[in-house]
Amino acid sequence: MRILTSEQMKTVERNSLNYSMSCERLMENAGSAAAAAIRRAADVEGRYVTIFCGRGNNGGDGFVAARRLSEAGANVAVVLTDGDPKTPEAAEMLRRIGVMDIAVVGYGDDPEYLTERLASTDLLVDAIYGTGFHGELDGRHRDVCRLINGVGVRVFALDIPSGVNADTGEADPCAVRAGMTVVFDSDKPATAMPAAAEYCGEVVVADIGIPPEAHEGVEPLFTLVDRGWVFDRLPRRRRNTHKGDYGKLLNVAGSQRYMGAAVLSTLAAMRSGAGYVTLASTKEVCRTVLPMLPEAVLLPLAQNPDGSLSYKAMDALLEAAERSTAVLAGNGLGTGPDACRIVYELVRRVSRPLVIDADGINALARNIDILKDKKAEVILTPHLMELSRLTTLPLEQLRPDPLTAGKAFAREYGVTVVLKGAHTLTAAPGERVWINTTGNAGLAKAGSGDVLAGLVGALAAQGRSPEEAAACGVWLHGMAGDYAAGEFSQYAMLARDVIDALPRVFADNDR
Numbered sequence: 001m002r003i004l005t006s007e008q009m010k011t012v013e014r015n016s017l018n019y020s021m022s023c024e025r026l027m028e029n030a031g032s033a034a035a036a037a038i039r040r041a042a043d044v045e046g047r048y049v050t051i052f053c054g055r056g057n058n059g060g061d062g063f064v065a066a067r068r069l070s071e072a073g074a075n076v077a078v079v080l081t082d083g084d085p086k087t088p089e090a091a092e093m094l095r096r097i098g099v100m101d102i103a104v105v106g107y108g109d110d111p112e113y114l115t116e117r118l119a120s121t122d123l124l125v126d127a128i129y130g131t132g133f134h135g136e137l138d139g140r141h142r143d144v145c146r147l148i149n150g151v152g153v154r155v156f157a158l159d160i161p162s163g164v165n166a167d168t169g170e171a172d173p174c175a176v177r178a179g180m181t182v183v184f185d186s187d188k189p190a191t192a193m194p195a196a197a198e199y200c201g202e203v204v205v206a207d208i209g210i211p212p213e214a215h216e217g218v219e220p221l222f223t224l225v226d227r228g229w230v231f232d233r234l235p236r237r238r239r240n241t242h243k244g245d246y247g248k249l250l251n252v253a254g255s256q257r258y259m260g261a262a263v264l265s266t267l268a269a270m271r272s273g274a275g276y277v278t279l280a281s282t283k284e285v286c287r288t289v290l291p292m293l294p295e296a297v298l299l300p301l302a303q304n305p306d307g308s309l310s311y312k313a314m315d316a317l318l319e320a321a322e323r324s325t326a327v328l329a330g331n332g333l334g335t336g337p338d339a340c341r342i343v344y345e346l347v348r349r350v351s352r353p354l355v356i357d358a359d360g361i362n363a364l365a366r367n368i369d370i371l372k373d374k375k376a377e378v379i380l381t382p383h384l385m386e387l388s389r390l391t392t393l394p395l396e397q398l399r400p401d402p403l404t405a406g407k408a409f410a411r412e413y414g415v416t417v418v419l420k421g422a423h424t425l426t427a428a429p430g431e432r433v434w435i436n437t438t439g440n441a442g443l444a445k446a447g448s449g450d451v452l453a454g455l456v457g458a459l460a461a462q463g464r465s466p467e468e469a470a471a472c473g474v475w476l477h478g479m480a481g482d483y484a485a486g487e488f489s490q491y492a493m494l495a496r497d498v499i500d501a502l503p504r505v506f507a508d509n510d511r
């Protein structure tokens with residue numbers, strides 16, 4: 001699947017003009033391809049089709065689709081949501097339907113006609129906004145979109161449902177909810193995000209005749225992470241190798257209050273191929289969890305009276321870190337002053353890839369500039385609340401669009417950020433983003449993040465790049481979560497069931 005941003009689509013469109021393509025031809029192709037896709041999905045002959053068209057090129061595609069559907073025997077009406085087209089190509093396409101038996105009305109010009117028309121409409125086409133949309137719908141278009149969503153017939157969206165930002169997936173609360181979205185040439189980031197299915201419905205990619213050469217040099221910034229992508233990147237197990245060949249993960253985790261986090265993250269790492277996993281924690285945690293982690297190396301260290309790891313352990317931690325191939329820090333560490341100082345020192349001094357989760361993220365949020373002193377590659381795995389602490393942006397702003405803030409954070413601090421949520425996105429410092437396709441709401445439970453952190457840490461320890469460790473870890477975690485939900489239900493599944501499902505996920509890798 002090729003995913004292109006709106007900016008990249010513009011580049012590809014521009015490039016195609018060098019290959020005897022014209023904007024008008026592309027619009028003709030797009031509208032025709034949309035009409036063909038609609039005809040494959042629904043019988044249009046003799047049916048009433050109402051097409052809502054905006055002023056931009058998306059509206060132009062809508063005019064072409066109107067002509068094609070009319071030629072196919074549909075009774076077509078076009079509603080101009082915002083007056084006359086503002087691009088010459090769209091204006092030309094509107095002119096071409098003038099000679100046909102197609103009613104064209106302005107939204108608001110004749111409310112009675114529109115009410116009657118919608119009452120007899122069999123299917124709707126949304127050609128109001130395409131990739132040019134950003135921000136919020138204005139009052140008028142909120143009304144239009146509400147009207148469309150309220151008709152109760154199948155809605156076909158052209159390129160992207162109106163009200164959805166193609167690059168971020170952010171959806172206006174009133175955005176069009178389509179049964180099918182016909183995307184032109186390539187998926188857009190938003191149409192590839194699983195959570196956007198609520199707005200996009202089924203997504204169909206239509207070829208609009210952009211020559212392959214026009215895509216040259218346009219490297220997709222978004223990658224859909226699926227089974228094939230992950231299994232291609234998992235570390236190979238070769239004959240004549242030993243445990244030292246598969247990495248050593250140092251897991252700095254746990255405190256008296258949060259022993260489970262240390263157990264879950266260590267177990268998940270051990271189930272993910274790492275040659276050695278060392279749990280560095282307080283003496284008490286190590287003594288208690290020993291029976292649960294017979295395969296782990298335990299590094300019992302000094303503790304504070306409150307049962308958290310003491311800063312006195314710092315030298316031992318740094319030594320152990322240098323003997324490792326990756327370090328994971330933060331799960332169940334607590335948020336006291338020593339825990340924070342330990343995290344800062346690890347960031348400043350560790351030269352191995354460093355995965356920071358949970359309390360490690362909370363520590364960073366209090367002293368974010370420490371990230372500028374990092375010595376190694378850093379992967380952060382925040383959920384929305386942690387992202388809010390890291391960026392100091394309010395939750396209400398992040399919820400509809402965590403990606404923009406996550407990308408900006410990754411860029412500013414030069415770190416890989418795993419944005420945990422309904423569909424987890426991984427953003428790397430260089431603008432690239434990985435969209436995950438696995439997982440379910442049963443993973444929204446305590447302990448789940450510890451499992452993910454262990455997985456990502458283990459893959460980093462085995463030499464995967466930060467973004468591959470993160471994106472593969474997220475997919476494996478989601479897949480194991482899907483198995484666990486299948487067996488135990490989303491209600492009853494626990495984080496440990498996710499770990500228990502990991503062997504089956506890896507066993508599916510027949511390569």
Ligand SMILES: NC(=O)C1=CN([C@@H]2O[C@H](COP(=O)(O)OP(=O)(O)OC[C@H]3O[C@@H](n4cnc5c(N)ncnc54)[C@H](O)[C@@H]3O)[C@@H](O)[C@H]2O)[C@H](O)CC1
Nearest residue numbers: 013026027030056057058129130131132133134135136159
């Ligand atoms: N790129 C291609 O290869 C092709 C694209 N086609 C179609 O064109 C649209 C993109 O068209 P564009 O004219 O750039 O924008 P839109 O039609 O999506 O938007 C119209 C207009 O609306 C303005 N706008 C944006 N946000 C808002 C807002 N919140 N409120 C009010 N107005 C807003 C914006 O400035 C735009 O000018 C693409 O999706 C395809 O459908 C071609 O036809 C085929 C080739």
Ligand SMILES: [K+]
Nearest residue numbers: 126129158160
């Ligand atoms: K649209």
